[in-house]
Amino acid sequence: MDLGAFAPLWFMGMTEIKKYKLYINGQWEEAASGKTFGTINPYTGEVWAEIAEGDEEDVDRAVRAARKAFESPDWKRLTPTERGNLLRKLGDLVKDHAERLAQIETRDNGKLIREMLIQTRLIPQWCYYYAGWADKIMGEVIPLEKPNIFNYTLREPLGVVGAIVPWNSPLLLTFWKMAPALATGNTIVIKPSEHTSASLLELVPLIEQAGFPPGVVNVVTGYGETAGAALTRHHLVNKIAFTGGVETGKLVAKNAANHLARVSLELGGKSPNIVFPDANLDNAVNGIIAGIFAASGQTCIAGSRLFLHEKIHQEVLERLIDKASKIKMGDPSKMETEMGPIALKEQLDKIKKYVEIGLQEGAKLVYGGEQPTEPELRKGWFFKPTIFTGVQNHMRIAQEEIFGPVLSVLTFRDEEEVIRLANDTPYGLGAGIWTQDIQRAHRVAREIQAGTVWINTYRNISFASPFGGYKNSGYGRENGPEVLREYTQVKSVWVELSGTVPDPFVMR
Helix, strand or coil: CCCCHHHCCCCCCCCCCCCCEEEECCCCEECCCCCCEEEEECCCCCEEHHHHCHHHHHHHHHHHHHHHHCCCCCHHHHHHHHHHHHHHHHHHHHHHHHHHHHHHHHHHHCCHHHHHHHHHHHHHHHHHHHHHHHCCCCCCCCCCCCCCCEEEEEECCCCEEEEECCCCHHHHHHHHHHHHHHHHCEEEEEECCCCCCCHHHHHHHHHHHHHHCCCCEEEECEEEEEEEEHHCEEEEEEEEEECCHHHHHHHHHHHHHCCCCCEEEECCCCCCECCCCCHHHHHHHHHHHHHHHHHHHHCCCCCCCEEECCHHHHHHHHHHHHHHHCCCEEECCCCCCCCCCCCHHHHHHHHHHHHHHHHCCCEEECCCCCCCHHHHHHCCCCCCCCCCCCCCCCCCCHCCCCCCEEEEEEECCCHHHHHHHHHHCCCCCCEEECCCCCHHHHHHHCCCCCCEECCCCCCCCCCCCCCEEEEEECCCCECCHHHHHHHHEEEEEEEEECCCCCCCCCCC
């Protein structure tokens, strides 16, 4: 497809409203209902694109196309090495178009262009990594007690994967699912967030150009309660990979259970960031700021619960307030901007509500807690970096995921207490530990109930390392070799070697 069809259009200095269709079986199609919905630029508050509103009928067509492609010789007979080559080519194409894709994501979700550039430039690494795994997914030979029987296993694809992707990092999280799914031989139907669908649709021409057969990758845009629910319920979907909220995750699991589809869930967190008195405080403060105010706090691994040892509480708090007051808010498309708007009006309202809850619960607001008043920020959905102190672990602002730039600061006296407090939450996605005592670092890391623990760093993630949660943060893993198990199933094959099968009714 001509990429120029997806380039920004300009007329008399105004950007034309972009119109996007569904992508099913290698074709661009209108939604069966003919409905569309607008997508809003969080910086301007204005609609900039029109997206096709898919529903159950469209999902059914996409899933059936994916199933047909899974069984087609065009895909099924490709060798693992050939699948890997397709992924490598896609990685090369994404690398060539990284800046354009980053600009679209920034317009769509309001995140900083410099952060989106990092993500889009990293995405090819997921393609290359899983391209390398494609021809290294092996079975095993099983040693048996019977010398005349040869037994081995095959690891095979599941079939059709349904991927449901959130709005905060749409392309990156798509590749977390799509790259291993395709490397292992599955086909896929992707349902992006209704708030941030454009970047994935802009990616589609690159998927075509890479050479993937029609139907291997399909994109159905629409709302979660219609298109998303239909995808999780469809009897031809063999696996659902979902990233989103806890309550929606529970519905996904229930829907998939009705036809026994596999499910992996990444459902957010309320991650503890723990600073011991012997920590390098310069590094810790930088890690705290990155953990909660990067991406305007809109990350599942946000270090939203800060545990400071009582000896350093005041010093670290003063440093944090000073740093927060100097964060430059503004146009996310400019490289000098340090904090952009909140992605959704609904999310902005939720953050405001939680600030009110924190105050009602008795926490002390020491910085932020409101929208900025600068004229250039008034049209967008901005919210100041916010810090609460005097927080108790039972408070809602310490227990519930806010998904915004709101930091709850708690204090502790000793290692035993902070481990207990850190684990006293329904979530278990990430955690940070800041200390120069290496023995303590490993002791605490073992005791923390979370899928990822960072020591003297925060927010590091790689295609090579597994990522996922404990408790209400979900189950299953993404990234690393671990995820390959999520997209494959094992077959056991038995072979008789002697050439003689004895009469089963003759006693021996």
